[in-house]
Amino acid sequence: MGDFDNGKYVGGALPASLRAHGIEPGDVTDVVFTHLHFDHIGWATDRGEVVFPNATYRAHRADWEHFVTGPSADPHAVDKLTPLGSRLYLFDTDFTVAPGLDALHVPGHTPGSTTYVVSSGGRRALLLGDVVHSVVQLSERDWQVIWDVDPAAASAVRNRLADEAADTDDLLVASHFPGMRFGRVVTLDGSRRFVSVE
Incomplete structure (x- = not known):
């Protein structure tokens, strides 16, 4: 979910957990999304900045079209995922x-x-x-x-x-x-x- 706390959902500490194992955000080469619901995309970006700057982010095209570019796009997904730009790899x-x-x-x-x-x-x-x-x-x-x-x-x-x-x-x-x-x-x-x- 990322750095997130709305009183109902609280995000985790993925970057800190990786650092505890000697892995810096720049070391990550690939990020795979199981789907694009808000609780699965939180560490894609943080305040508009890509969290894993050297990674290719992989998502299924059908989810991208549903959550980001489609007529019922989710504003949270748009905000979190659009900054990925050329780092995004869509597959179908x-x-x-x-x-x-x-x-x-x-x-x-x-x-x-x-x-x-x-x-x-x-x-x-x-x-x-x-x-x-x-x-x-x-x-x-x-x-x-x-x-x-x-x-x-x-x-x-x-x-x-x-x-x-x-x-x-x-x-x-x-x-x-x-x-x-x-x-x-x-x-x-x-x-x-x-x-x-x-």
């Missing part, structure tokens, strides 16, 4: 960001929602963004959140990803899972469940 197909990191278009929560799949040595981790908002949605197939732009498409893609991951070694994490914990989808008594891993 699934693609490999870098070896071991693939972007998968999963529309529903937003038109350009993207899951990032990290793979290495035959194992995968799916960074779901808000495709799944709550672990309950992995058990309750029809459970919705009010923020899905297209609830039917969101439900379909969420269930497809959960079914594909069920009873495999695939790890999943979503932006709003408690503690952003990774876990697996397992089938217990005929129902899908999320089991976090330590």
